[in-house]
């Protein structure tokens with residue numbers, strides 16, 4: 001057996017050298033094949049691992065879908081590109097976590113593994129950059145890096161939050177007629193002033209007056225020199241409809257507080273946007289100051305020469321300048337002139353700064369009239385020699401230290417029918433702990449201001465009249481001559497249109513008309529307004545010069561010959577009628593192209609309703625021949641082609 005085995009071994013032995021003799025080339029091929037197989041196996045393993053990861057991801061998504069879906073960020077486009085599915089680094093953070101969960105590997109190991117994978121793919125990123133699991137950082141097999149961070153995140157809707165004082169105002173009743181307060185019931189009004197009101201035909205106060213007058217009187221309880229409790233009183237803002245009696249809401253308390261003054265100094269300053277308004281307010285102040293008080297009211301609005309205004313402000317007596325004015329009513333331009341030219345207007349004792357038509361006055365703030373007034377008020381206040389009680393420190397940050405010394409207060413009183421709700425705009429006024437009185441209610445009836453909402457006079461009925469450009473003048477004539485709606489206050493968007501319409505109506509005949517715009521001198525405008533008030537003018541054709549504040553009793557009808565572009569303009573224009581609880585009508589002529597936008601604007605402003613008023617063509621027929629002839633005459637007179645006579649307002 002041993003011999004047999006030996007023989008067997010001897011037979012098999014020669015085979016070894018045979019194998020060794022295999023060609024070198026074949027061996028290399030074999031090795032390559034083995035390597036290839038290994039690599040394939042590795043690749044398969046990797047793919048399998050990735051598949052598992054995707055499954056985990058899907059499962060996680062499915063689990064979370066219920067509650068998280070609405071907040072989930074939109075998937076990046078690059079994730080949807082199939083070629084990136086095979087990326088070794090998954091872009092989503094949750095997958096990273098899933099990987100960790102599944103393998104149970106430590107964070108360090110995972111980082112190492114990632115680096116290895118990337119180095120296989122020839123990536124040259126630094127460790128930190130590679131490890132960042134930001135969605136935008138995806139290394140593609142193509143060898144370039146996708147820069148990211150541009151995800152389409154759902155933008156959260158921003159809800160406007162008003163400051164508390166704007167959102168929760170003191171409420172003013174809207175209905176004038178059913179909320180009247182007997183004048184004698186208002187606390188703080190002296191008997192002579194009550195008598196004066198009654199003599200002027202005012203037995204009851206309107207809601208805005210009943211709310212605001214006591215509030216102003218209360219802030220001046222301790223006299224002129226010190227605010228309530230020694231502190232600066234709160235500034236007051238009032239937003240109430242046109243014709244609701246805002247003027248008396250500041251005139252009465254100011255007169256009441258100043259009546260007790262000893263030395264004549266300018267203690268109240270009312271600033272208004274136009275000469276006409278300044279004149280109107282001055283008239284009201286005078287009617288309550290004269291006879292019964294020694295208060296002097298002076299107007300600085302350019303009606304008189306500068307020198308004449310200067311003379312009415314102060315006089316030199318015994319070498320010292322003595323104020324002749326207690327109350328100054330001014331337009332901003334003229335006021336700044338007097339401050340800058342040192343005309344003898346001293347505001348160092350100013351107690352009330354009244355800003356009427358406040359939203360319009362904020363718009364004109366670029367003239368920096370307010371900062372000049374404030375500078376003039378605090379001109380000598382901080383001086384070391386100032387007696388402590390007369391000290392005035394320019395408003396800055398409110399601190400315990402700034403509030404502690406009692407000081408002569410300056411209180412701002414703001415009034416408007418369309419007071420802005422924009423806190424940024426209001427901030428320009430430097431208000432001190434403002435208090436808002438408003439008649440604007442939300443639909444639920446709560447005293448919260450609705451966004452962009454305005455209050456409309458109760459007795460007003462709004463209409464719109466669809467028409468064509470060429471028929472507009474004819475419609476006005478129809479309103480006057482056939483419907484007998486007179487007096488009419490008619491608004492155009494430009495003084496040229498106002499002028500041409502005025503000429504046309506004059507030429508047509510049968511109507512007492514007048515124009516009111518900057519084409520006229522202040523004296524002419526004053527005369528026109530007076531005649532309109534007296535009923536001598538049936539149709540006053542005006543630009544927006546008469547849109548705000550003008551109080552002419554007896555205007556029953558306002559016509560927007562040109563549709564206003566802004567809601568505030570509309571509200572002020574139509575507010576020239578239906579004043580003081582009376583009724584009135586407002587018509588707006590609308591071209592086809594204007595209808596949609598205009599109605600939407602009025603709707604958003606919170607109109608109680610605007611009705612469509614159609615004027616049938618046959619109703620205009622009777623006047624048509626005469627009208628065409630007048631148009632031709634006008635075209636010849638002003639040398640403007642007939643067809644473009646009233647077309648310029650299309651673009652306005």
Ligand SMILES: Nc1ncnc2c1ncn2[C@@H]1O[C@H](COP(=O)(O)OP(=O)(O)OP(=O)(O)O)[C@@H](O)[C@H]1O
Nearest residue numbers: 204205206242243244245246247248417549551580
């Ligand atoms: N208590 C009252 N009783 C009767 N009439 C009043 C009373 N208060 C004011 N009026 C009259 O109401 C009219 C409108 O008042 P006022 O001009 O002050 O309104 P307004 O709110 O300032 O309007 P606008 O916002 O258009 O300027 C005036 O003719 C005024 O004399």
